[in-house]
Amino acid sequence: MNNVPMTVAGEAALRAELEHLKKVERPRISDAIADAREHGDLKENAEYHAAREQQSFAEGRIMEIEGKLAGAQVIDVTQIAKTGKVIFGTTVSLLNVETDDEVTYKIVGEDEADVKNNLISIGSPIARALIGKEEGDVVVVRAPGGEIEYEIDDVQHI
Template sequence: MNKVPMTVAGEAALRSELEHLKKVERPRISDAIADAREHGDLKENAEYHAAREQQSFAEGRIMEIEGKLSNCQVIDVTQITRTGKVIFGTTVDLINVESDETVTYTIVGEDEADVKNNRISVGSPIARAVIGKEEGDVVLVKAPGGDIEYEIDQVQHI
């Protein structure tokens, strides 16, 4: 199975969520199930069914996070040699050639992507178009809404 790239911060966030699920949520849900069982008939017990549903969700998320962590390749972007090229973990300023609008994106792993905070997945159309390019290069992004040309204004290795 292919390793999935992830930043150090992304791995830490997943490990923190996993620890919270195992040490806080699991015991809370187990207590809720035990309390609901004490109320009698389980067939018509809404609290019991809600707690079981929460348990199912939590266990599924635990399995999902453990799978992601076992298949991730943690990349410490602070240790990467600065080449001036766009690579995983860099922040890139792009200028839309048509409209002169500037956008800034940080290229991160899939689980860390958050478009509202300008963090895009390494597999996104924009990231795929700019990876390996340098400042001053013009790239064509094949987006769902049509092709967009961007000029790479600045590459920051943060």
């Protein structure tokens, strides 16, 4: 299995979700199944079938998270020498050359990406264009809406 890059915060969020699923959801679902069994005929027991479906989803998610954590390469960008280069985990402030609009993105792993919170995936077109560049460089991002030129204004290792 290939190592998948993940930030420290991303790993912590997955571990917290995994713990919640194992320590809170599993027992709750087991109790719901036990309660539903007490109501008699399982063939026509909607509560029982709903609880079993919840159990299936929870167990699937637990397996998925465990797999992601097993294949994760956790990268702590604060422990890497600050070079001014854009690397995985850095926060980058960009200036749109054409419109002078400024935007800030943090480059994170695939599972952590959330564009609404300015967390972009390492595999996104913007991140691919930025990786390896330095403050002051101008990069061209090939986006679905066309090419956009950005100047790298600031690179932070936070």
